[in-house]
Amino acid sequence: MKIKIELDGELQEEEIIIKCRELTEKVQEIQKAVANAVSRAQKFVLYKGDTEYYLPLKEILFFETDNTGICAHTRDSAYTSKYKLYELEELLPASFLRVSKSTILNMDQVYSIEKNLTASSLVEFQNSHKQVYVSRNYYKLLKDRLNARKGAEKANRKRSRI
Numbered sequence: 001m002k003i004k005i006e007l008d009g010e011l012q013e014e015e016i017i018i019k020c021r022e023l024t025e026k027v028q029e030i031q032k033a034v035a036n037a038v039s040r041a042q043k044f045v046l047y048k049g050d051t052e053y054y055l056p057l058k059e060i061l062f063f064e065t066d067n068t069g070i071c072a073h074t075r076d077s078a079y080t081s082k083y084k085l086y087e088l089e090e091l092l093p094a095s096f097l098r099v100s101k102s103t104i105l106n107m108d109q110v111y112s113i114e115k116n117l118t119a120s121s122l123v124e125f126q127n128s129h130k131q132v133y134v135s136r137n138y139y140k141l142l143k144d145r146l147n148a149r150k151g152a153e154k155a156n157r158k159r160s161r162i
Contacts (some may be wrong), residue, residue, distance in 0.1 A: 016034055018030060018031060018034075032094065035093070042056070042057055043055060043056055043057075044056075044057055044060065044072070044081075045082075046072050046079035046080065046081055047079060047080045047081070047082070048077075048078075048079050048080070053079055055072075055074065055079070057092070057093065057095075057096075057106070058106075058108065059074050059075075060072050060073065060074060060106055060109075061073045061074060061075065061105065061106055061109045061125045061128060061130055062103055062104060062105040062106060062109075062125075062130075062132050063081065063085065063088055063096075063103065063104045063105075064102055064103045064104075064132065065085055065102040065103075068080065069081070069082075070082075070083060070084065070085060070088070073130055075125070075127055075128040075130070076128075085098075085102070085104060088104055089104060092104065095107050095108045097138075097141070097142060097145055098138065099123070099132065099133075099134040099135065099138045099139075099142055100120070100132075100133060100134060100135040100138060101135070103132050103133070103134075105123060105132055105134075107142075107145060107146060107149065109125045109126055109128075110123055110124075110125065110126075110146065111124045111125050111126045111127075112124045113134065113142070113143070115139070119136070120133035120134060120135050120136065121133065121134045121136075121139050122134075123142075
């Protein structure tokens with residue numbers, strides 16, 4: 001596989017093109033990885049009162065519904081979003097996962113999960129007092145996705161050492 005970078009000062013916006021003979025699983029993985037990297041670097045428009053804030057997605061711990069709409073939580077603050085939860089599910093990169101009817105969390109920020117066999121499990125975030133509950137219906141999916149990410153990170157570290 002070849003990787004090329006072509007510089008073009010005339011471009012208005014960066015463009016990534018993947019050329020392949022056929023659409024294989026490996027090519028799809030590369031496309032997903034590039035899309036996720038681009039999405040993580042994106043800034044998201046959020047609101048607090050009349051002020052607009054442009055926050056990187058990596059700073060958001062989770063989104064949740066409350067009485068006033070959708071809140072985006074960072075380590076030390078909360079902002080409102082004009083999107084509905086189902087719209088966020090479509091817009092956000094793969095590092096975000098719905099974990100209950102009212103919550104989407106950033107898996108990159110998960111610190112711990114306290115499993116509860118009979119009720120919702122509790123998720124804690126890195127360097128924050130904030131917590132969310134994962135419903136029993138979403139618990140297995142969250143664990144599977146976290147384990148898959150952990151396995152991919154190990155493989156990447158192993159490849160980079162070679």
